[in-house]
C-alpha cells in the first residue's frame with residue numbers, strides 16, 4: 001500500500017516547488033542533453049527564456065551537438081562522458097568561458113553544479129551515479145532515467161531522504177500516476193494501472209518473431225524515442241522496467257501494479273482507488289508535456305503543445321498483455337518479486353542484449369533468453385552501496401556477453 005510519508009519525498013512542498021513559483025529564473029541542469037529527452041527538455045526551456053537558465057549540460061560522445069547547445073544556452077560548464085571526445089569539445093568551446101569537464105567523474109561534477117532542477121536523462125546504468133551526485137546537492141530531480149530506480153530504487157530513496165531532495169517522475173506513465181495521486185489520501189489506493197502501447201509487434205504471431213528486423217523493432221507505433229527504449233518497448237521490457245520503477249517511486253508491492261495494453265497511448269496510466277473509482281491522465285503522446293510538468297511543478301504553465309482531437313479519437317482500446325510472446329514483462333515481475341540484486345542483473349543483461357540486437361549480432365528472440373539465463377547465473381542478495389551495485393552490474397554484463405560466445409565443444 002502507498003505510504004504517505006514515503007510518497008512525500010515526491011510531493012513535499014520543497015525548495016524546488018518554491019523555485020517554480022518565485023519570479024527568479026529556475027536553474028536547470030540537463031544530464032543527457034543530446035538525447036531524445038534531453039533535446040525535448042531544451043525545446044521546453046526555449047519556450048520560456050525569461051524563466052529558466054541552464055547550469056550544466058552533459059553528453060556521452062556527441063560533442064558537436066553539445067557545443068551547439070552550449071553556445072545557445074550558455075551553461076557554466078558542460079561534461080563529456082566519453083574521454084575520447086573531450087579534446088574536441090575543449091577546442092570548440094575555447095574562449096567561451098564554458099568549462100569542459102571530462103569522463104564519468106566530469107559528468108558527476110556537472111550533475112553537482114548549483115541548480116534548482118536536474119533533468120536526469122542519461123541512458124541506462126550510466127545515469128545512476130550522476131543522479132546520486134545531483135541528489136546530494138538537494139536539487140529537485142526530474143527523473144527520466146528509469147534504469148536508476150530499477151537498479152537502485154532503495155539506495156536512491158535513502159539518498160533522497162538523507163538530502164531532503166525531491167524527485168518528480170518524467171516517464172509518461174509515472175507522471176500520469178503522480179498526477180492522479182494529487183490531492184488523494186494515499187491509503188486509499190487499490191492499484192496503479194500502467195498502460196503499454198504493446199509496441200510494433202502487438203499483433204504479430206509468435207512463429208515469425210525470429211524474423212524480426214532491427215528496422216521493424218525501431219518503428220514504434222506512437223512515440224519517437226531513443227533506440228534503446230524503443231527496443232525495450234518492442235520486447236515489453238520497457239513496461240517491465242516501469243513496473244519496478246513504480247514500485248520504488250510509489251512504494252507499491254508487485255500485486256498493486258497492473259499492466260494493461262492500450263494501443264493508442266492516449267491514456268498514459270491510471271490509479272484505482274478503494275471505493276471503485278479510477279482516475280486517468282490523458283493526452284497526445286508528447287514527452288514535452290511530462291517534461292514541462294516536472295520542471296514547473298506544482299504549477300502548470302500555458303504551452304502550445306498539440307491538443308487531443310476528440311473528433312479523430314474514435315476509440316480507446318484496452319487488452320491484457322501476452323507474456324507468452326513477450327516474456328520480458330514476466331522476467332521483470334520475477335526480478336521484482338525475487339528482490340536483492342535481481343533487478344540490477346535484469347537491467348544489465350537487458351542493456352547488453354539490446355545493444356547486441358541493435359548491432360545485428362543476435363536475433364530479437366534471444367533478448368529474453370539471455371536475460372533469463374543471466375538472472376539464473378548472477379542474481380543474489382541485496383547490496384546497499386553504489387560500489388557493490390557496480391560490481392553486480394559488471395558481472396551481469398560479463399556473464400551475458402559470455403552466454404553469446406560459442407562453447408569450445
Ligand SMILES: NC(=O)C1=CN([C@@H]2O[C@H](COP(=O)(O)OP(=O)(O)OC[C@H]3O[C@@H](n4cnc5c(N)ncnc54)[C@H](OP(=O)(O)O)[C@@H]3O)[C@@H](O)[C@H]2O)C=CC1
Pocket residue numbers: 031032033034035036037038058059060061062063081082107120121122123124126144145146147170171172223224225226227228229287
Ligand atoms: N525518449 C523517451 O521518450 C523516453 C525516455 N525515457 C528514459 O530516458 C532515458 C533517456 O532516454 P533517451 O533520451 O531516449 O535516450 P537517448 O539514447 O536518446 O539519449 C541518451 C543520452 O544519454 C547520453 N549518454 C549515453 N551513455 C552515456 C554515458 N555512458 N555517459 C554519459 N552520457 C551518456 C547520450 O549522449 P550521446 O548523445 O553523446 O550518446 C544522450 O545524451 C532512458 O532511461 C529512457 O528509458 C523515459 C521515457 C520516455
Ligand SMILES: CC(=O)[C@@H](O)[C@H](O)COP(=O)(O)O
Pocket residue numbers: 171172173195196197198199223232233234238239287
Ligand atoms: C514515452 C514513454 O514514457 C515511454 O516509456 C513509452 O511508454 C513507451 O511506450 P510503450 O508503452 O510501448 O512501452
Ligand SMILES: [Mn+2]
Pocket residue numbers: 171172173242
Ligand atoms: Mn514510459
